[in-house]
Amino acid sequence: MAIEITDDCMACEACVETCPDVFEMNDDGDKAVVKDPESELDCVDEAIDTCPAEAIVRS
Incomplete structure (x- = not known):
């Protein structure tokens, strides 16, 4: 899933x-x-959870 x-x-x-x-x-x-839409790093989920605008999605 792309970020x-x-x-x-x-x-x-x-x-x-x-x-x-x-x-x-x-x-x-x-x-x-x-920079890396296919990243599987754990920090991506943390970034999604902490985004105050809820602007990070996986599609």
Whole structure:
């Protein structure tokens, strides 16, 4: 399942801090992006659980 960031992202950087191997901020710094959409790292689930905007989804 691919990891995606929805338009609900509020650029809080929680996912980047929790799982920097998978998430980073875009060039404008106004949205997180997924570097490794197929990642199976445990920190992805933690990032999903801690996202205040619930903007990280698996599809």
